[in-house]
Each structure stands twice: as C-alpha cells, then as structure tokens.
Amino acid sequence: MTERTSRRRGFLSVPGLWPFLLVSALALGIVLDGVIGGDQLQSANPEAARAAEMAAALDALPDGALVLVAMDPDLGTYPEIRGTVRAVLDDLLGRGARLALVSFTAEGRAVAAAELQRLRAAGVDPGRLFDLGFVAGAEAGLVLSVTDLRPAAGTAPASFAAVAGGIAAFDLALVVGGVDIGPRTWAEQVTPRLPDLPIAAVVPTFLHPEVAPYLRTGQLVALLGTFRDDAAYLLAVGAPSGVRDATSSPGELPMLLGLLIALAFIGRAVASHRPGLGTAAAREPEEPA
Amino acid sequence: MRRSVPATVVVVVGLLLLVNYIVINPLLAGAAEAVLRLVVVLAAGAALAGGVALVHRHGGDLLRGRGDRLGSAVLLAGLAAVPIAGLYPGSQGVADPAVRWLVGALLAPLIASLFAMLFVFLLLAMREGMAIRSRQVTVMLLAAGVVIVLLLPLGGQIGASLATAADWAMAVPIGGVFRGLLIGVAVVTAVHAARVLLVVEGADD
Amino acid sequence: MNGLVGTDVAGTAATWVAAVMTVAVWSYFTGAGRIFRLAQYLLAGLATGFLVLVSLREVLVPRLVSPLLADPAGDLIPWIGLALVGLLVGARWLPPLAGSLPIALLVAATTAFALGGAVVGTLLPQLGASMLPPAPQPADLVNGAISAAITGLVLFGFLHGVRRGRVAGLAAGTGRWLLLGGIGGWLGFLLVSRLALLVDRVGFLLGDWLGLVP
Numbered sequence: 001m002t003e004r005t006s007r008r009r010g011f012l013s014v015p016g017l018w019p020f021l022l023v024s025a026l027a028l029g030i031v032l033d034g035v036i037g038g039d040q041l042q043s044a045n046p047e048a049a050r051a052a053e054m055a056a057a058l059d060a061l062p063d064g065a066l067v068l069v070a071m072d073p074d075l076g077t078y079p080e081i082r083g084t085v086r087a088v089l090d091d092l093l094g095r096g097a098r099l100a101l102v103s104f105t106a107e108g109r110a111v112a113a114a115e116l117q118r119l120r121a122a123g124v125d126p127g128r129l130f131d132l133g134f135v136a137g138a139e140a141g142l143v144l145s146v147t148d149l150r151p152a153a154g155t156a157p158a159s160f161a162a163v164a165g166g167i168a169a170f171d172l173a174l175v176v177g178g179v180d181i182g183p184r185t186w187a188e189q190v191t192p193r194l195p196d197l198p199i200a201a202v203v204p205t206f207l208h209p210e211v212a213p214y215l216r217t218g219q220l221v222a223l224l225g226t227f228r229d230d231a232a233y234l235l236a237v238g239a240p241s242g243v244r245d246a247t248s249s250p251g252e253l254p255m256l257l258g259l260l261i262a263l264a265f266i267g268r269a270v271a272s273h274r275p276g277l278g279t280a281a282a283r284e285p286e287e288p289a
Numbered sequence: 290m291r292r293s294v295p296a297t298v299v300v301v302v303g304l305l306l307l308v309n310y311i312v313i314n315p316l317l318a319g320a321a322e323a324v325l326r327l328v329v330v331l332a333a334g335a336a337l338a339g340g341v342a343l344v345h346r347h348g349g350d351l352l353r354g355r356g357d358r359l360g361s362a363v364l365l366a367g368l369a370a371v372p373i374a375g376l377y378p379g380s381q382g383v384a385d386p387a388v389r390w391l392v393g394a395l396l397a398p399l400i401a402s403l404f405a406m407l408f409v410f411l412l413l414a415m416r417e418g419m420a421i422r423s424r425q426v427t428v429m430l431l432a433a434g435v436v437i438v439l440l441l442p443l444g445g446q447i448g449a450s451l452a453t454a455a456d457w458a459m460a461v462p463i464g465g466v467f468r469g470l471l472i473g474v475a476v477v478t479a480v481h482a483a484r485v486l487l488v489v490e491g492a493d494d
Numbered sequence: 495m496n497g498l499v500g501t502d503v504a505g506t507a508a509t510w511v512a513a514v515m516t517v518a519v520w521s522y523f524t525g526a527g528r529i530f531r532l533a534q535y536l537l538a539g540l541a542t543g544f545l546v547l548v549s550l551r552e553v554l555v556p557r558l559v560s561p562l563l564a565d566p567a568g569d570l571i572p573w574i575g576l577a578l579v580g581l582l583v584g585a586r587w588l589p590p591l592a593g594s595l596p597i598a599l600l601v602a603a604t605t606a607f608a609l610g611g612a613v614v615g616t617l618l619p620q621l622g623a624s625m626l627p628p629a630p631q632p633a634d635l636v637n638g639a640i641s642a643a644i645t646g647l648v649l650f651g652f653l654h655g656v657r658r659g660r661v662a663g664l665a666a667g668t669g670r671w672l673l674l675g676g677i678g679g680w681l682g683f684l685l686v687s688r689l690a691l692l693v694d695r696v697g698f699l700l701g702d703w704l705g706l707v708p
Contacts (some may be wrong), residue, residue, distance in 0.1 A: 016524035019409050023520075026696045030707055042444030046452040075397050076404030079694040080687060106336075106545045107400075109552070110392045113383045131384070134552040136336070137329035139607035144325040150556075188615030189607060192310075205440075206687035209467045209680050212459060216468075217619040226683075227690050228440060228452070250693045252442040258408070258689040259437050265412045266434040269419035270427055294591060295598035302602035310610045326557070327575050328603040331596050333553035334579030340546040341583055343538075360535040367539025368546070375547040382551040386504070388544075394508035395515060396544060398698075399537040402519035405695040408688035409523070411681070428671060429678030436682025457637070465624075465641035466676030469648025469669070472620050475612035477652070482609035485601070 022261060029254030041252035043231035051233040053215075054222040057172065057200045058091060065097045065171040070186070071115065072108035074178035077204045080250070084202050084230040085176050089115070091237050092174070093124060100130035100170070102149065104141050104181045109134040111176075138181060142189050168194055177203040183211045187219040201225070227255070303486040343368060367395070436463075513703040516695060554579070648672050 045051070061067070069089070073081065092099060101116055103109035116131055132149055135141035147166040167173065167190060175183045183201035190197065200222040203211050208225035215223045224230050227250065302324055309321035347361035374380065374387035382388070415433075418426045439455035442448075515533065522530040558579070561572045578596040585593025624645045650662065651669025701707045 019520075019523040022409065023692075023696055026693055027700055030693065030697050030700055039444050041442055042448050043442045045455075046444075046449045047456045049456070074400070074404075075392075076400040077687065077691065078397075079401055080690040106541075106548050109383055109548050110396065110544060114389060114393065117384065117389060134383075134548045135329065136332040136549060136553045137325070137603075138332065139611065140325050140328040140603045141332070143607065144322070144329055148322070184616070185611075187619075188611030192610075192614045204687050205690065206680070206684040208459070208683055209463055209676070210471070213464060213468045213471055213620055213623065216460075216464065217623045219615070219619060226440065227686065228442065228455075231442075250690045251697065254693045254696070255442050255686075255689060258693065259441055259686065262408075262412060262685050262689065263434055263437055265415055266430045266437075269415055270430055270434075272419060295594040298595060298598040299602040299605070302599055303606040306603060306606035307610060310606075310614075323571050324599070324603065326571055327578065328599060330553065330558050330572075330575040331578055331582065331600055333549035333557075334575075334582045334596070335600065336545045336549035337554070337579070338583045338585065340542050342586065343542055345586065357531070357535075360532060363532055364535040364539035367536045368543040369539075371540055371543030372547045372550070375551060383548055388547070390504055390508055391540065392544070394511040395536065396540045398512035398515040399519060399533060399540070401691060401695055402516045403537070404688065405692040406520065406522070408685065408692045411685055411688060425674050428674050429681060432675040432678030433682035433685060436679045437685060440682070440686050461637045461641045462644055463676060463679050465644030466648050466672055466679070468620050468624055468641070469645040469651075470673065470676060471616050472624070472645070473649055473652040475617040475620070478612040479609050479617065482605045482612070485605045486609070 022258075025257050025261065026254045029257040030251055033251040033253040036253060041256060043228060043250075043252050043255065044235040045226070045228035045232040048232045048236070050222070050224055050226075050229040051236050054088070054200060054224055054233055055236065057198060057222040058088075058095060060198070061092075061095065061097060061171055063096060065092075065095075066169065067092055067097045067099050068167060068170040068173045069099050069101045069112075070108075070173060070175045070181075071101050071103045071112035072105045072178050072181040073111055073176050073204075074105075074180075075107045075110060077178060077206075078111055080204045080227065081176070081202050081224075081230065083234060084224055086115070086118075087234050087237050088174060088200075088202060088224075089119065093119075093128065098128045098130070100132050102132035102145070103134050104136075104138060104145075105178065106134065108176070108178065108181070139185060139189050142181070142185060143193070146190060146193050167197065170197065173197055173199045175199055175201040177201055177207060177211070179207075182207060183214060183220055183223070187214045187217075191219045202230075300486055307486070340368065371396075509702050513699055516699060644672055648676070 073085075078085075089099065099119075101112045103112045112131075116129060119129055120126065135145055135149075137144070145167055147168065149166045149169075173186065173190070175186050177183050182203055183199065186199055186201075191199065198221040199219065201211060201220055202224045205226045208223075211220070211223060211225055214220045224233055305317070306321055306324060309317045344365065347364050350356040350361045351358055351365065371388060371391055374391055375382050375385055380387070415430055419430070435458070439451055439458055441451060443451060518529050518533045558572050558575050561569060562576065578599065581588060581592050582596040624642050647665055647669035649669065650665040651667075651673045653662070653666050697707070
C-alpha cells in the first residue's frame with residue numbers, strides 16, 4: 001500500500017465522513033436537479049409497456065367501478081412508491097371509481113389512514129372512499145376477506161353495504177405491496193379462489209424480480225415495479241397532489257449520482273479481487289451458495 | 290407414535306384447511322371459516338401478547354434498575370403513547386389526529402431513516418464481501434453492477450438502448466432465474482409444510 | 495411534502511420532530527451509538543404500540559368484544575376466540591400446554607396456506623409460464639428457450655445431496671452460478687431501491703424542513 005493510499009484511507013476513515021460526503025453529493029444533486037443534465041437525464045422508462053399496462057387495466061374498468069386498494073407497503077419503503085400510489089389513486093378517482101382501502105399489515109394500515117385523510121382533505125366525495133380498516137392474520141385474513149370483508153367499527157359509512165360481499169364484490173384489486181404482504185401473496189391466496197379478479201400492483205424496486213414472474217403468468221394484469229416504470233406512469237398521467245415533482249421523483253440527478261457512486265464501489269471492489277488468492281472453499285464452484 | 294395435543298391440532302386444522310381448498314362441501318367450508326375467524330382474532334391476540342411481553346420485560350428492567358433504564362423508559366413511553374392516543378374516549382383510533390401525528394412525526398421518519406441508511410450499509414457490505422476474495426461474491430457484484438447500469442436514469446439514444454436491454458434482461462435471464470427460484474422455493478415450502486402437517490421430523494418441537 | 499402530516503402548527507412541529515429523528519438515526523455514522531440506540535428503543539415502542547392499537551381497535555373489539563357484548567348467548571366462536579387469546583396473552587404465567595394450543599392453531603393455518611398457495615398459486619402457474627409459447631415469433635422462441643433453459647438450470651441448482659451423474663452435476667453447478675447471478679441482480683435492485691429512499695430522506699430535510707428546494 002502506498003503512502004498516498006494510506007493517507008486517503010485515513011481521511012475516509014474519519015467517523016461519518018464518507019456517509020456525510022455521500023449525503024452531501026445527493027443533496028447537491030437534489031438542489032441542482034433539473035438545472036444540470038437536461039434531456040440527457042430521464043427517470044421515465046422509454047420502454048413504457050408497464051405504464052401502458054396499468055393504464056389499460058384502469059381503462060378496462062366499468063363506470064363507477066369499485067376498486068379494492070390493498071395498502072400493505074412497509075413504512076420504511078413507502079417513500080419510493082408514494083408518488084406512484086397517489087398518482088394511481090388520483091387516476092382512479094378521476095375515472096369515477098369508488099375506492100375501498102384495506103390493510104393486512106399494521107404498517108400498511110398507518111399508510112392507509114394517512115392517505116385516506118389526504119384524499120378527504122383534498123375534497124374527495126366521502127361516498128367514494130371506504131375505510132375497511134385492518135385485517136389481522138396475514139394469509140388467513142386475506143383468505144377470510146375473499147368472502148367476508150367488513151369495516152372496523154365506526155370506520156366506514158353506511159353505504160358500506162355496496163362492498164360487503166368480500167373481495168369478490170370488486171372490479172379490480174390494486175395491491176400496494178411490501179415485504180410481508182404483496183402481489184405474490186395475492187397471487188397465491190386470492191387468484192386461485194377468485195380467478196376472474198384482475199389484480200394490479202405497485203411495489204418498490206427491490207420487489208420487482210420476485211413479483212415480475214406473476215405478470216407473465218397473467219396473475220397480475222399490471223405491475224409498476226421499478227422507479228423508472230413509476231416515472232413513466234407519472235409522466236403519462238401527470239402530477240398527483242402532494243408530490244414534489246411528479247415527472248422526476250425521486251429526482252434524476254441525485255439518483256444518477258448515487259448509482260454512479262454504487263458502481264464505483266462495485267468496480268473498486270471487483271478490481272481489487274485476486275481469484276488466485278482465495279481459499280480452497282471460496283474457489284469451489286460446485287456449492288457456491 | 291404418540292402425538293402431543295398441539296401436534297394433533299396442527300394436523301387436524303391444517304388438513305381441514307387444505308381439504309377445504311380442493312373439496313367443495315358446505316360443512317367443511319363452515320368449519321374452515323370458523324377456523325379462519327379464530328386465526329384472525331388470534332393473530333391480533335399475538336400482537337397484544339407481544340405488547341404485554343415487552344411491558345413485562347422493560348417494565349421489570351425499569352423497576353429493578355437492570356439494563357438500559359433510559360432505553361426501557363423511552364420504549365415504554367413510545368409503547369404507551371400510541372394506544373393512549375388511539376383509545377381515549379372519543380378517539381378516532383388509527384385515524385385520530387394524535388395517532389397520525391405520532392406516525393408522521395416519529396414512527397415513519399424513524400423507519401424511513403433506517404431503511405435509507407441501508408444504502409450505505411449495502412455499499413460497506415459489498416466492500417467487506419470482497420475481502421473474502423471469492424468468485425461467488427465477484428459474480429454477485431458484477432450482476433448487481435449490470436442491473437444498476439441498466440437502471441441508470443439516462444435519456445436520449447443511450448437511455449433508449451439501456452431501456453431496451455433492461456426490458457430484455459428482466460424478461461429473459463433475470464426472469465428465468467427468478468422463475469426457477471420461485472418454483473424451487475415453492476417446492477421446498479410445500480414439502481416442508483407437508484412434513485409439518487404430517488408431523489414428520491419432530492414437528493412437535 | 496410527504497402528506498403524512500399537515501401544514502398547520504402541528505404539521506410544522508411534526509416536520510421538525512421528524513427531522514430531528516432522521517438526524518438522530520443517522521448520528522450512528524458519527525459514532526453516536528447512544529442516540530441511535532435510543533432511537534431504536536423509541537421505534538420498537540412506537541411500532542409495538544401501533545400494532546397493539548390496530549389489533550385492539552380494529553380486530554379484537556369489533557370481532558370479539560362487540561359480538562360477545564351484543565349477544566353473549568349467540569355465536570360460540572367469539573367465546574372460543576376469547577379463551578384462546580387469553581391463553582396466548584397469559585402464556586407466560588400458564589402451563590406450557592395452555593400457551594401452545596393457540597400457537598398450534600396459528601402454525602396450522604400458516605402451514606396450510608403456505609402449502610396450498612405455493613402449489614396452486616406459484617408452482618403450477620410458473621411451471622406453465624416456463625414452457626415455450628405455442629405459436630411464437632422467432633425472437634420470442636429464442637427468448638423463451640433461453641429463459642426456460644435458465645429456469646431449468648436454476649432448478650437443478652436446488653439439488654443438494656442427491657446422487658447425480660457428470661452432466662447433471664455440471665447442470666447443477668451452472669444452475670448455482672446462475673442463482674448467484676440472480677441474487678446479485680436482486681442486490682442491484684435493492685441498492686436502487688434503498689438509494690431512492692435515501693434521496694427521498696435527504697429531499698425531506700432540504701425541502702420540507704429547511705425549505706431549500708421547492
């Protein structure tokens with residue numbers, strides 16, 4: 001190790017320095033987002049098939065459709081999909097749909113309560129918003145809800161009778177997924193019992209590989225599963241209320257900077273690799289897992 | 290083999306739910322629905338039991354002066370605050386402004402900040418992973434790098450080309466791997482679940 | 495604005511408290527472990543408190559307490575539920591068998607739904623999707639063949655401790671490398687996801703809190 005490298009490592013090993021530099025770079029990216037880059041930076045996926053599938057799923061709804069919104073994101077990962085979820089909800093309300101929100105996780109319930117409050121504060125007709133509360137029991141609760149979906153005491157208006165038939169009474173299920181309950185759980189537990197119910201889903205990017213195979217099988221009719229697909233959808237439908245910048249959320253420049261930093265880490269780590277120096281166990285290709 | 294009472298409950302109830310999945314019978318359906326109603330209530334009871342256990346543990350620490358007393362006090366304060374805000378007479382429950390304030394000001398930012406930190410920790414983990422100098426880690430990091438490149442938010446011709454490549458990669462190689470993973474995990478899950486239901490391999494434990 | 499809090503005085507206070515919480519969690523990077531641990535304690539308390547609240551208010555009261563108060567001699571299920579919840583909550587102070595009964599019920603349901611869902615909801619549809627399309631375009635045929643081959647090799651990779659010949663062993667080894675590549679790919683998705691959260695959080699501090707960006 002050269003003296004220069006040693007000095008650099010010492011500099012970066014100051015507690016909190018390099019995370020501070022990373023956050024500073026992202027902050028600079030956020031401030032300069034839109035100023036630098038122009039057309040060369042674009043979050044919206046040019047391959048807009050996923051956004052088009054979501055639009056098609058909503059186009060297929062009848063007038064005054066009854067849509068079940070299964071709000072089960074994790075509180076920690078919801079910020080990534082918040083703008084997209086709001087855009088889809090706004091899109092549905094704009095098409096005259098009635099929305100019923102239900103949660104099968106406690107964190108999802110917290111998000112659902114906040115989103116319901118936001119929609120009510122925005123002046124959405126209370127007769128088009130139903131609060132079906134929280135159903136415990138994960139998969140068991142989901143299966144029970146296929147035939148028995150009821151509001152928690154005092155959380156739904158009298159017109160709830162319209163949606164009292166369980167999940168089967170709905171024209172579409174929009175699943176906002178998280179780690180515990182998501183589109184996969186719905187595909188496994190609800191689709192076999194209600195094969196005609198169309199299910200659309202919005203999930204954070206990290207769940208995309210796990211959920212995408214269900215799109216190919218037709219168990220999902222639409223899936224927004226990466227920040228680029230989300231941005232393409234946002235670009236298509238316009239800015240929902242309460243989103244900082246609908247067309248570029250979470251921001252092209254800071255995302256680009258962060259991804260380049262991650263690539264630099266990977267590149268540096270891989271470049272420093274000397275396969276010949278590994279242990280015998282580490283070199284064994286037969287049982288790598 | 291003599292089966293314990295809990296193991297018998299697992300077998301009987303599990304098989305009832307499975308048989309109800311494939312056989313249409315009103316009697317079975319009624320019994321299965323009753324079980325489901327019980328399970329939903331029990332899951333909520335488990336949450337309550339978790340709260341009781343936490344109060345027991347940290348309340349005991351606080352009273353006996355053991356462990357991190359300030360930490361226990363903070364934990365108990367947080368644990369008490371939300372139910373108080375959501376259960377006082379006239380409260381709207383989860384929709385009550387006090388509960389939403391606690392969620393918006395404390396719970397959500399705490400979780401979101403922790404999740405955001407994971408980007409830094411992942412980068413550090415990758416660096417540490419390379420310290421063991423295995424080909425497996427190299428393959429994983431290279432694959433991660435390829436996915437990141439494919440998702441770069443670029444416009445113009447480069448962006449269009451990357452998007453086309455990303456679409457193909459997600460549908461074909463990545464899709465193929467994850468389909469294999471899903472099938473493999475489903476088989477493993479099904480086999481393990483069947484063993485539990487048939488009380489094979491010490492399911493009493 | 496993340497929409498979780500309003501723009502009134504309470505909302506402004508919430509924004510400041512949220513910013514302080516964010517800084518408290520990130521103080522871990524500066525070595526301020528004590529503040530970070532306290533933030534973790536607060537998070538654990540709040541999350542458990544919220545779970546207790548929704549479980550009580552939206553499940554146990556409407557599905558257990560209210561039916562029993564309304565018609566104690568009616569449905570038997572709420573009484574059984576009440577007894578089982580009592581056993582679960584009081585398990586610490588009861589004989590082990592009493593506490594294990596409600597757990598057994600939960601295990602039975604979880605296992606049965608895992609088995610049924612895995613076979614009917616994932617295994618069969620995914621096996622079907624891994625077959626080649628019936629009337630494909632040439633490009634679809636090639637892509638489908640590649641995808642099916644990869645799926646098959648990954649499935650071979652699941653074979654552990656099974657006697658196999660040279661070809662099957664090679665396929666299993668290749669499958670495991672592909673599996674590693676897939677997991678690495680997922681790591682890439684995870685990094686992107688976490689970066690989006692970090693950008694959102696920094697954006698919250700700069701925008702909602704400090705007002706430096708619109």
